[in-house]
């Protein structure tokens with residue numbers, strides 16, 4: 238039976254249309270999910286939306302709509318966006334889904350029945366947009382430490398989860414499982430900022446928030462959004478409703494999230510699961526931010542005026558693969574990285590048009606011109622240039638696998654493109670266009686063309702997890718299935734006739750594009 242692989246994105250707040258920042262996590266998870274499929278695993282990829290809370294209710298009211306009317310429009314847009322970016326999720330979960338409401342309520346009742354939840358009253362500083370209560374000492378200059386906005390005093394009857402009992406267990410979890418929370422710097426943050434100073438019990442219900450899931454045994458309370466939200470990871474794979482499915486996919490192999498929500502995933506979530514005796518996810522990965530002019534929010538006016546950050550404009554104009562590429566390549570995984578439209582366009586030219594696109598076009602047209610498109614045989618005697626190419630291709634292929642085992646799509650893509658760069662250099666040093674002029678060099682030309690095709694094949698099979706559209710075109714021409722199997726350099730079917738392809742990525746005039754985008 239195939240090994241399973243369960244991966245999740247955060248569920249996004251539909252308080253606005255989703256941004257390029259949200260696309261970042263979703264595209265990264267999609268590439269990881271697709272890569273694991275290429276490896277033959279049985280993958281489940283979950284994404285969705287976090288639909289409850291005061292902020293959403295407020296947005297719907299401002300728009301003069303019911304909550305559901307408001308949500309349905311944003312969710313339709315989100316699903317269109319995922320289609321546009323070729324996101325191959327297995328389920329799009331909404332926290333308003335019936336099965337999820339049942340799970341959230343069940344979890345709350347279970348925690349209460351087991352004595353982990355008690356009733357008391359809460360008084361604190363509350364950040365309305367973040368829906369977070371903060372203690373005085375956590376505030377930064379009297380403002381919300383997450384978003385920097387003003388907080389208000391709030392007191393209400395509430396249920397509390399005994400988070401304070403879990404400090405030592407969490408420390409032990411991090412110590413015994415260094416894989417659990419990554420990158421390692423996030424562990425230090427959790428330990429120093431939250432666990433060592435002492436965890437407080439967590440307020441897990443609200444009477445002031447009406448748009449939420451009612452506490453089943455005390456319905457004037459609604460379940461705190463983060464308990465509601467985190468449990469989506471259980472609902473998504475059939476908890477309570479499909480035992481077989483749940484047993485197959487749970488625990489999650491990895492929750493991929495932005496670094497600002499590590500606290501919820503690496504402290505609250507494992508504590509809740511420990512209390513419920515449910516196995517913990519194998520890994521939580523807190524990635525860095527995509528920054529726009531140094532800012533996390535792509536929507537700020539200054540950024541919007543100088544940069545085109547709307548994937549709904551970029552993808553139709555430059556291809557969804559190009560947008561996926563910039564997101565997957567430009568940000569070192571785990572760190573922050575800057576997005577700029579100019580950087581995006583420059584990358585399309587250098588990597589997609591000049592490196593990959595050019596390699597594929599040149600090779601296929603030489604094959605057509607010199608061999609009528611027929612895949613040639615290769616000589617048994619390889620020269621030093623051939624061996625060098627083969628070594629690099631096979632070595633980089635191993636590197637791609639290793640980087641993807643570390644979830645690092647940026648380094649994996651760098652290795653894939655190193656294969657293509659090497660193949661381009663191989664053309665320069667072997668000079669097939671000169672070999673073609675000398676009938677005595679027929680066999681040598683065959684070998685060179687064959688080696689180029691094999692390098693393209695190997696690189697493109699891996700590339701298909703990242704840039705599925707263009708890879709499919711190329712693999713279809715080669716007659717190859719996207720599958721990572723045993724290592725072997727010579728794998729193409731000899732004698733097969735290959736068609737040429739139209740230009741894969743047209744070269745862009747960056748200045749002209751920037752000007753046109755600024756008018757959008």
Ligand code: MSP
Pocket residue numbers: 246247248249250251256257258259261262287466467469493494495496497498525526527528533534535
């Ligand atoms: N609803 C919660 C998550 C609950 S998960 C159980 C939430 N939603 S959110 O809409 O604010 O989405 C935050 C997530 O979007 C980040 O954690 C990250 O995955 C992604 N990003 C949003 N903007 C981003 C950047 N500028 N850069 C990188 N990721 C970004 O928090």
